[in-house]
Amino acid sequence: MIEARFGKKLPGFELEINIALTQGILTVVGPSGAGKTTLLQCVAGLQKPSWGEIRIGGRLVFSSRKAKNVPARERRIGYLFQDYALFPHLTVEKNVLYGKPRGDDRRGKRLPLAEVLRMLGIEHLKNRYPGQISGGEKQRVALARALMTAPELLLLDEPLSALDPETRGALQRELRRLQIEWQIPFVLVTHDLQEAEFLGDQIIRIDRGRQEELGICRPAFQ
Amino acid sequence: MQFDYIPIILSLKVAVAAVALVVIGCLPIAALMAKYEFWGKGLVESALTLPLVLPPSVVGFMLLYLFGKNGWPGMFLQHFFHYQVVFTLSGAVIASAVVSFPLMYQSLKAALESVDPNLEKAARxxxxxxxxxxxxxxxxxxxxxxxxxxxxxxxxxxGEFGATLMIAGNIPGKTQTMPLAIFFDVYAGEGKQANILVLIMTVFSFLVIYALNLWRKKGRKREMG
Incomplete structure (x- = not known):
């Protein structure tokens, strides 16, 4: 679950966000420079909002009033970067294991490595380096790496923008499947309205910091 | 003539110890300077790179002042550890470390700055x-x-000469490193000993630069796949 109501001063305008999502996918559309990545980075703890409150899984992670700002590493979120941000000097296996919490795999949602690799169909890439795999494969590795941390929320920054239309379609379906399987809310940023409509249970548009509800596509997820 | 190999051993000892000091000092400083902005950063940056452009004799003079009887690091070491840096091999190590620090600092800082910040964010x-x-x-x-x-x-x-001579002096068998031995051998008309040392230093330096260039070339090839 994510509840966020905050503002962040940016050069030229102020980003104002008010979102709440318990389950499903919230897609955020808007042109370049509208503040979409800033929204994700504020939720992730990679940037600090100017004011407001953010709760993830019911836990207060940011509050300007209470002067609270939990660092990114303790927020239990998964973050998919637009350029995947895979560590180029580590193999796929080591990339995926980088954020694996220590402890027993059988507890909670923690999955063993083999299962995550199989779920995303990347077992055969285990020993390769990011420079040796395709864009679609990189995206799957990045997803596996984020899921290994057993996050309570997954943030995706234009995850499909660098892919060809075919891989893009396949990964869109895969994202929906993963969300249903994983049962954690996803917040996905895209500049493509069609993609937002296909993936989103709830869609918002932001333009120069202003938020506008575009509707709820699948009420079943509310 | 009997070849005196002691300067070679002393030079290697000094270089290894100096590089160890440089690494220990450089890692945190370059990391902080590459990642953080603060008031006066330009001044700190200039101070860190200063030994690169200052004449070694000036660096030596400053070190002699600092580690001598009236400088606070010298007084501190003398008072608490009864240790004197001037005219010892430690002096040569400090002189070499100070003079070579900017080379390590500039190279490491540039490399750290070129690392994609998104990778660090992803790790966070x-x-x-x-x-x-x-x-x-x-x-x-x-x-x-x-x-x-x-x-x-x-x-x-x-290859450090000037600053080493100022702070460590030229004591054969104790602080006389290769560059000092070459200078004083020539000065004393001991051409043969100097010839061998010059040859060793030239070949070694050439090999170092050659190996580094080769390694860089391979690195570029690796990056381009």
């Missing part, structure tokens, strides 16, 4: 703390710059 979202990120993501990706700095600092330490 994966639950890693700043130290783990530095040693598992940032430093391995800046490895080329680190090694280049290391090699250059080693070569520079090995």
């Amino acid at each position: 979202t994966l639950g890693a703390g700043e130290l783990r990120i530095f040693f598992t993501v940032t430093l391995p990706l800046a490895w080329n710059g680190f090694i280049a700095g290391l090699v250059l600092a080693f070569a520079r330490s090995l």
